[in-house]
Amino acid sequence: xVSDSLPTYSDVTAAAHRLKGLVRNTPVxxxxxxxxxxxxxxxxxxxxxxxTGSFKIRGATNRLLQIQEDRRAAGVVAFSSGNHAQGxxxxxxxxxxxxxxxxxxxxxxxxxxxxxxxxxxxxFYDRDTESREEIAEQIAAERGAVLVPSFEDPHIISxxxxxxxxxxxxxxxxxxxxxxxxxxxxxxxxxxxIALALEGAVPDARVWVxxxxxxxxxxxxxxxxxxxxNAPGTRSICDAILTRAPGEMTFAIGQRLFAGGLVISDAQxxxxxxxxxxxxxxxxxxxGAAALAAALACLPEEMKGKxxxxxxxxxxxxxxxxxxxxxxA
Amino acid sequence: xVSDSLPTYSDVTAAAHRLKGLVRNTPVxxxxxxxxxxxxxxxxxxxxxxxTGSFKIRGATNRLLQIQEDRRAAGVVAFSSGNHAQGxxxxxxxxxxxxxxxxxxxxxxxxxxxxxxxxxxxxFYDRDTESREEIAEQIAAERGAVLVPSFEDPHIISxxxxxxxxxxxxxxxxxxxxxxxxxxxxxxxxxxxIALALEGAVPDARVWVxxxxxxxxxxxxxxxxxxxxNAPGTRSICDAILTRAPGEMTFAIGQRLFAGGLVISDAQxxxxxxxxxxxxxxxxxxxGAAALAAALACLPEEMKGKxxxxxxxxxxxxxxxxxxxxxxA
Numbered sequence: 008x009v010s011d012s013l014p015t016y017s018d019v020t021a022a023a024h025r026l027k028g029l030v031r032n033t034p035v036x037x038x039x040x041x042x043x044x045x046x047x048x049x050x051x052x053x054x055x056x057x058x059t060g061s062f063k064i065r066g067a068t069n070r071l072l073q074i075q076e077d078r079r080a081a082g083v084v085a086f087s088s089g090n091h092a093q094g095x096x097x098x099x100x101x102x103x104x105x106x107x108x109x110x111x112x113x114x115x116x117x118x119x120x121x122x123x124x125x126x127x128x129x130x131f132y133d134r135d136t137e138s139r140e141e142i143a144e145q146i147a148a149e150r151g152a153v154l155v156p157s158f159e160d161p162h163i164i165s166x167x168x169x170x171x172x173x174x175x176x177x178x179x180x181x182x183x184x185x186x187x188x189x190x191x192x193x194x195x196x197x198x199x200x201i202a203l204a205l206e207g208a209v210p211d212a213r214v215w216v217x218x219x220x221x222x223x224x225x226x227x228x229x230x231x232x233x234x235x236x237n238a239p240g241t242r243s244i245c246d247a248i249l250t251r252a253p254g255e256m257t258f259a260i261g262q263r264l265f266a267g268g269l270v271i272s273d274a275q276x277x278x279x280x281x282x283x284x285x286x287x288x289x290x291x292x293x294x295g296a297a298a299l300a301a302a303l304a305c306l307p308e309e310m311k312g313k314x315x316x317x318x319x320x321x322x323x324x325x326x327x328x329x330x331x332x333x334x335x336a
Numbered sequence: 337x338v339s340d341s342l343p344t345y346s347d348v349t350a351a352a353h354r355l356k357g358l359v360r361n362t363p364v365x366x367x368x369x370x371x372x373x374x375x376x377x378x379x380x381x382x383x384x385x386x387x388t389g390s391f392k393i394r395g396a397t398n399r400l401l402q403i404q405e406d407r408r409a410a411g412v413v414a415f416s417s418g419n420h421a422q423g424x425x426x427x428x429x430x431x432x433x434x435x436x437x438x439x440x441x442x443x444x445x446x447x448x449x450x451x452x453x454x455x456x457x458x459x460f461y462d463r464d465t466e467s468r469e470e471i472a473e474q475i476a477a478e479r480g481a482v483l484v485p486s487f488e489d490p491h492i493i494s495x496x497x498x499x500x501x502x503x504x505x506x507x508x509x510x511x512x513x514x515x516x517x518x519x520x521x522x523x524x525x526x527x528x529x530i531a532l533a534l535e536g537a538v539p540d541a542r543v544w545v546x547x548x549x550x551x552x553x554x555x556x557x558x559x560x561x562x563x564x565x566n567a568p569g570t571r572s573i574c575d576a577i578l579t580r581a582p583g584e585m586t587f588a589i590g591q592r593l594f595a596g597g598l599v600i601s602d603a604q605x606x607x608x609x610x611x612x613x614x615x616x617x618x619x620x621x622x623x624g625a626a627a628l629a630a631a632l633a634c635l636p637e638e639m640k641g642k643x644x645x646x647x648x649x650x651x652x653x654x655x656x657x658x659x660x661x662x663x664x665a
Contacts, residue, residue: 034363036385040453055617056365117614124369281655285446288384288619288651322617326610330659 013259016207018165019200022069023172029101030065030169033057035177038286044303047315050183051299052174053289055322059121061247061295062170062197062320063087063094067155069166071098074153079104083155084147086110086132086139088246089118090321091157096127107152109143115246115292115325135240158196159254168200174316175208185212188316189269191297192216192225193248195257197320202264212316213266217301219243219273219294224252225261226268234258244273247294247321269301276300277332283319284333293332295321342588345536347494348529351398352501358430359394359498362386364506367615373632376644379512380628381503382618384651388450390576390624391499391526391649392416392423396484398495400427403482408433410480415439415461415468417575418447419650420486425456436481438472444575444621444654464569487525488583497529503645504537514541517645518598520626521545521554522577524586526649531593541645542595546630548572548602548623553581554590555597563587573602576623576650598630605629606661612648613662622661624650 033056041049054062071083082105085095092108099106107128110119122129130146132139147154156163171188178185188205192198195216202214216225221241228235236252243249253261271279276293279300283291291299298317306315362385370378383391400412411434414424421437428435436457439448451458459475461468476483485492500517507514517534521527524545531543545554550570557564565581572578582590600608605622608629612620620628627646635644 031363031365034360034385036360056363060617284619284655284658288389290613290617290619326613326662329613330662333655333659333662 012161013256014161014165014203016203018161019168019172019204019207022165023169025072026065026068026166026169029068031057032173035174036287036289040286041282041303044282045306045315046311047302047306047313049302050178050314050316051287052170052316052318053287054170054318054320055289055291055295059093059097060321060323061090061094062167063090064097065169066163066166066196066200067091067094067098068101070155070160070162071102071104073162078153081151082106084109084143084150084152085155085157086143087157088249089114089323090247092127093118093121093125093323095155096122096125099127100125107146109139115323117325118323121323158194159256161256163196164200164256164260165203166200167197168204170197170318171201171204172208175205178316183314185209185316186313187213187215187310188318189215189217189298189301190318191248191294191320192218193250193294195225195253195261197318198265199257199260201318202260206264214264215266215269216261217269217271217297218248219245219276219297220270222249223268223270226270228253228258229261229265229268232262245276245294245297247292248297269305269307271297271300271304275304279303280332289319290322290324290329291319292321292324295319341490342585343490343494343532345532347490348497348501348533348536351494352498354401355394355397355495355498358397360386361502364503365616365618369615370611370632373611374635374644375640376631376635376642378631379507379643379645380616381499381645381647382616383499383647383649384618384620384624388422388426389650389652390419390423391496392419393426394498395492395495395525395529396420396423396427397430399484399489399491400431400433402491407482411435412484413438413472413476413479413481414484414486415472416486417578418443419576419652421456422447422450422454422652424484425451425454428456429454436475438468444652446654447652450652487523488585490585492525493529493585493589494532495529496526497533499526499647500530500533501537504534507645512643514538514645515642516542516544516639517647518544518546518627518630519647520577520623520649521547522579522623524554524582524590526647527594528586528589530647531589535593543593544595544598545590546598546600546626547577548574548605548626549599551578552597552599555599557582557587558590558594558597561591574605574623574626576621577626598634598636600626600629600633604633608632609661618648619651619653619658620648621650621653624648
């Protein structure tokens, strides 16, 4: 049973304790112009300013800290389009472990370089013809290394959830309170972790997930009550959140705690990146800007006029692509 | 005597108390790659993430809070290439005062729009044929409004200095300590305020100012012991820090407390903007990146291996220019 191993609020608070001093307390930013565009009070948790440029370091570090001392020398293996890759590589370096990451051959160069800068070894695969899961499992078996999943793991989920716990505390410090929170969702590790955090810290707040059109697996799964898959071959610029389907664990949590899914277009993701540049002066990558895009472009009526938390989950984007998007391409 | 009215450390701590809740506590960011490029431990105080996109809101708010209630209705007047303009416009809005800003006709559009978004009135002038000081003084006299200088004022200086106080406290919280600090300098309000803050909070730390080639008035003034002017007509992309000469107050403080000046090229400022994008995921404007440029491109030998604080002072740059710079233009 998946439900036996699901993390809870206390796992998120334990993770926050464990990660203290190892990850950054990222700022909450806001701007009147964003409030005006959304028709609500928008508070942005800037996880693009996190170590390695995304929230992924939280879950990765929390997971790697569980590995027994005598197994650390064999290292870790992960597969990822880039942000989890960098999180795992950095966490492994912090703990003195070798890391090998299986990455798609079309991953943004900035993400590949991020892994390599932390001493991670990269094995490329072809998105269309190879299975990254099989490659990673085979290498892990050969090396006796630990395979670190990108979302379907209780320690990953509770680690990512620390972003939500931090967000709630920062709002309270500022005399504010979240009515709603929107977060980008691929596999749903961040979203389900945040939902657990808010269940304990701000029980009235409602958690929504944002995802690109064509990859609206969460929206459809939440509506049908079953895990729904995305059609293979669908493309989006939101590379960080393109997964085939919600995980069993993340869906079990999401089904209980998520208010719903919000679907955005690539054009809306780009517009949100431009808004983050202009009004917040932070760099958001396409997938990282999905929740901000939903807030600015298609905020549901029930959130209008409310305090809406938005997670900008990553900022790893190649300069040339970013420049093209800034200038409206 | 200028020295009679100079602010001190206690003015900076009083300003910090006054500004609590009115300005943002901006984050301190770092990245291994910056340390490697500089050959030192680099800690970046990201004032580009401040309200209005630069530190200027600190001094402006601290200054406007000094205006007696019965004088507030007549409002304030300021002249500025853009960041002080936005700081004054925002501070005036917070206190319910009208604001008119005299801005150069070639100011970046994003800065003009920032002023207007806060309800500020803009009067353009021609950098080459008109005197902004005369225009501003005349309008202030006509309206009975208070003229808010951009640096030559004890409350402006002590307000800007709160960035340094905050930086010192954040470093202490992280178990770190600044050996040196580099900040961009135009008129020197931020730099002299920070120097006062560190004189009290981290007395051993040495404060350096960074400025663009052709506008190295601080470097020459500190060397000669007299206020030196820049040649008229010299251009640089660092629009935020192009002033004719140090102020009398800021120079009196700087002469006593600054370790020296560091001169950077426009190309080095652009390289620092690219580094801030890539490694910190924050948007820095050219002048705002001057200190980071000095750290990465020409760090003096005595700072190598040390803990060096760097202030990125602003992030207000037009998207098209930023895109050109990101792609190496």
